[in-house]
Amino acid sequence: MSSVTFRELLKNFDPYPYRDFREDILKGKYKKHGKYSYIGPDSEKYDVRNSLNNLSGRQWTHFLSSVEVTAYPVSGPESYAHELRKKHPSPKPPQLMKRIIEFFTKEGQWVLDPFMGVGGTLLGASLSRRNAFGVDISEEYISIYKEVTKKLRLKEQLTLVEDARNLPDVLGDIGEFFDLILTDPPYFNMQSRPKTGEKAKKAGRKYSTPFTEDKRDLGNLENYSKFLYELRRIIGSLVPYLKKGRYLVMFIKDMQPTEEDTYLIHADIVRELSKVPKLEFKGYKIWFDKTQNLYPYGYPFEYVGNIFHQYILIFRKRGKREDPFRRYFSGND
Numbered sequence: 001m002s003s004v005t006f007r008e009l010l011k012n013f014d015p016y017p018y019r020d021f022r023e024d025i026l027k028g029k030y031k032k033h034g035k036y037s038y039i040g041p042d043s044e045k046y047d048v049r050n051s052l053n054n055l056s057g058r059q060w061t062h063f064l065s066s067v068e069v070t071a072y073p074v075s076g077p078e079s080y081a082h083e084l085r086k087k088h089p090s091p092k093p094p095q096l097m098k099r100i101i102e103f104f105t106k107e108g109q110w111v112l113d114p115f116m117g118v119g120g121t122l123l124g125a126s127l128s129r130r131n132a133f134g135v136d137i138s139e140e141y142i143s144i145y146k147e148v149t150k151k152l153r154l155k156e157q158l159t160l161v162e163d164a165r166n167l168p169d170v171l172g173d174i175g176e177f178f179d180l181i182l183t184d185p186p187y188f189n190m191q192s193r194p195k196t197g198e199k200a201k202k203a204g205r206k207y208s209t210p211f212t213e214d215k216r217d218l219g220n221l222e223n224y225s226k227f228l229y230e231l232r233r234i235i236g237s238l239v240p241y242l243k244k245g246r247y248l249v250m251f252i253k254d255m256q257p258t259e260e261d262t263y264l265i266h267a268d269i270v271r272e273l274s275k276v277p278k279l280e281f282k283g284y285k286i287w288f289d290k291t292q293n294l295y296p297y298g299y300p301f302e303y304v305g306n307i308f309h310q311y312i313l314i315f316r317k318r319g320k321r322e323d324p325f326r327r328y329f330s331g332n333d
Helices: 006-010 021-026 057-063 094-104 120-127 139-152 164-171 198-203 224-241 265-273
Strands: 037-039 045-047 067-070 110-113 131-136 158-161 178-183 242-252 279-289 309-317
Touching (some): 094 242, 120 178, 131 139, 131 164, 224 242, 224 279, 242 265
Parallel strands (some): 110 131, 131 158, 178 242
Antiparallel strands (some): 037 045, 279 309
């Protein structure tokens, strides 16, 4: 059980202030266009019923593509200190996390990441002026995140070295506090398995890149059913801290099938998390990172695919989302 509570961490934290585009509508900075629509200073069309984010209709629609193709730099200023973050086997691009956060929240709202790693979610939160709390079992990864924030001169978000299983003890009685849970958990024991592809051939040996050596790490579990159960248990314990009508977004990658299992991890996780009370599956996006290299796995004997894509699974907590601005625009109904 952690000796530090979230309330204690909050005492010394200066959060980004809440900002809703509808505040500017009330100030007369937008021009009325239709029953619900207004034209903003950027000439974009906005809907006053939008209590989810600060996006225009065009920006909202652009996010709805089921495929997200990126080619973010891995060196130079636009890599967001990838040279530091790559010490983690699977760091997520802060630019992509920012894009997701901006769809599911408004400025000044709160994001939770129970598997923060080197802080892709937290960096994305700072880039989009959201507040975030990240937890990881690895002190080294959190130290790297803090080093990255200093290098990039970004706001350092709240972090805690802790097992995600213990988060209810840390969060205590704060209730439905978070506006988004965005996370990238281990994909079973993918990273701890010996690598046998091109990199292993170049190295002249099989090797693995586990997240940590900690036995509590979900990435070190050997039993697949146990992994699914533990992940469901962790997420289930966090849903009570997510506001009604808000979202849980999770990155997942499938593994190569074996004789023992198909390892369609994304599908198995959807089935598992659908058992969590009040949580409903809403769909997914596929993320394709074009910077990956293509290797001749299986050549010249059999088909072994290059798995370049990851699934971004999207779940919603049942219930009506609160909207503090509804009373101002009720006359539009």
